[in-house]
Amino acid sequence: MPGSGCSAHDGEHHNHAILGASAHCVATHPSDMAVALAAFDAVISYETVDGPGETPLADFYLPVGDTPHRETALPPGALITGITLPPAPVAAHSRYRKVRERASYAFAIGSIAAALDVKDGVVRDVRLAYGAVASRPWRARAAEAALTGGPATATAFAAAADAELAAAEPLSDNGYKVPLLRNLTVALLSELTEATEGAAR
Ligand SMILES: Cc1cc2nc3c(=O)[nH]c(=O)nc-3n(C[C@H](O)[C@H](O)[C@H](O)COP(=O)(O)OP(=O)(O)OC[C@H]3O[C@@H](n4cnc5c(N)ncnc54)[C@H](O)[C@@H]3O)c2cc1C
Incomplete structure (x- = not known):
């Protein structure tokens, strides 16, 4: 009410x-x-x-x-x-990763939708959205801004996640979501970098 x-x-x-x-x-x-x-x-x-x-x-x-x-x-x-969905060439390399507490019929405890365009180690375009962190799907615009035009490295991916998650206000029992989303960001963007650069080789 x-x-x-x-x-x-x-x-x-x-x-x-x-x-x-x-x-x-x-x-x-x-x-x-x-x-x-x-x-x-x-x-x-x-x-x-x-x-x-x-x-x-x-x-x-x-x-x-x-x-x-x-x-x-x-x-x-x-x-x-x-x-x-407007045309988005960056979507050629995109993935969704969901973490949940059991194998099926479970809501995410953290999720990420990501797309990445990398050329010669530089991020040309990126899309990031987080799930299970807010009352609505959370477009990670601070992370996107931090990444665009910069190096496609695990260090840069972690820094971008930190930029997005700086606004997080965890409660006493859900602080685990901050490192979870940070780790998901690094893992998924690293995979997409490999997929994008690998496809160009
Ligand atoms: C146990 C459980 C686990 C779940 N796990 C997941 C999960 O892991 N991932 C996932 O993505 N989903 C999951 N879902 C499904 C998801 O949460 C809901 O089905 C979805 O959010 C829609 O909500 P609803 O089914 O309650 O509402 P609905 O009854 O489908 O609709 C919600 C409201 O929208 C209105 N509405 C419906 N159609 C229209 C329309 N065309 N235009 C305007 N209004 C409309 C209805 O009148 C209603 O008021 C799960 C659901 C359950 C029950």
Whole structure:
């Protein structure tokens, strides 16, 4: 109920948010697919009685703030009719990695959608989004900015993750997500670097 507080703050929250949470809610967004859609600038199309509309996915999922009962910016009564992914050559080398506590039927405790374009050891383009860290898919724009035009090395990947996760505010039982996301970032970008440079050889 809006305004009633969040009992997970001092209760069970080991799989709850470390980024973008508020005193009203520390829940995490459940979807895997939306994390990948966030990385690739998906656009949500919908119909209302007043006609069609569209919203970038970046604006579709609302920050939790003091309105945790409002998850999306979809207008009342609107029906989602499509999702568009703009062309993104960087997606030629992309992966999704999900960490979960059991082998199937389990939400992520941390996930990452990544795409990387590397030429001669330099990052030409990169997309990164994190899952299971916030009330919405988390586009890692600070990490992307830190990486673009720089070296494709494990050290640079770790520094980029640190730039993104500097804003993290873990609770008492979910601090493990910070090194988890850092390690996922380094591992996945290192794999994509090898795949990209290997394909060019
Ligand atoms: C135990 C469990 C584990 C899960 N694990 C995962 C997981 O690991 N990864 C993962 O990605 N997902 C997972 N899911 C699925 C995922 O969490 C939800 O199915 C998904 O987030 C959709 O939510 P829903 O099924 O509750 O809502 P839905 O009933 O599908 O829809 C939510 C709301 O959207 C409205 N709605 C539906 N269609 C439209 C439309 N076209 N336009 C406008 N409004 C619409 C509905 O009226 C409703 O109000 C899991 C689900 C469960 C139950």
